[in-house]
Amino acid sequence: MRQVFAPWRIEWVRRDEERPDDGCVFCAFAEDDADRENLVVARSERAFVLLNNYPYNPGHAMVIPDAHTGEYGDLDDEQLLDHARLKRRTFDALETALEPDGFNAGLNLGDGAGGSIDDHLHTHVVPRWEGDTNFMPVIGDTSVIVEALEDTYDRVREAFADQDGTAVPEDGGAVVVE
Numbered sequence: 001m002r003q004v005f006a007p008w009r010i011e012w013v014r015r016d017e018e019r020p021d022d023g024c025v026f027c028a029f030a031e032d033d034a035d036r037e038n039l040v041v042a043r044s045e046r047a048f049v050l051l052n053n054y055p056y057n058p059g060h061a062m063v064i065p066d067a068h069t070g071e072y073g074d075l076d077d078e079q080l081l082d083h084a085r086l087k088r089r090t091f092d093a094l095e096t097a098l099e100p101d102g103f104n105a106g107l108n109l110g111d112g113a114g115g116s117i118d119d120h121l122h123t124h125v126v127p128r129w130e131g132d133t134n135f136m137p138v139i140g141d142t143s144v145i146v147e148a149l150e151d152t153y154d155r156v157r158e159a160f161a162d163q164d165g166t167a168v169p170e171d172g173g174a175v176v177v178e
């Protein structure tokens with residue numbers, strides 16, 4: 001049976017269950033200071049980059065506007081440009097850190113698109129390697145995931161830090177980009 005490429009079907013965000021009733025987990029990450037713990041690896045003025053806690057592939061990231069909306073048309077020009085520029089930096093950082101053969105990137109908009117969080121826009125950026133759909137396992141061991149995520153976080157963070165126009169906080173958290 002051919003494996004379907006559908007990373008949004010396994011989207012899962014850390015601490016989702018710890019915030020059962022007070023709204024949007026992406027807004028919580030946008031406002032929280034615990035970037036390393038939350039896997040927020042970079043921030044711009046109006047958006048941030050979050051590593052998926054349950055990656056389809058290593059380096060599976062989401063580029064997320066700070067603004068809480070599920071409507072693409074709600075973003076103003078500054079928000080759109082900031083989000084696009086951060087997405088470009090994310091491609092560059094993942095390229096440097098992980099040397100993939102390519103990327104899939106995209107948004108899931110609306111109830112019918114299959115995303116698990118549909119009220120706060122997020123662009124998936126998924127590094128791809130030749131043949132990865134053939135060996136990509138269903139990951140079941142949480143300790144392995146966390147270990148791999150921490151390693152990925154450090155590698156991607158370092159790649160962001162090496163880009164021009166960035167500031168690197170001493171607390172080990174998200175790289176701040178222009």
Ligand SMILES: [Zn+2]
Nearest residue numbers: 024027068120
């Ligand atoms: Zn939100």
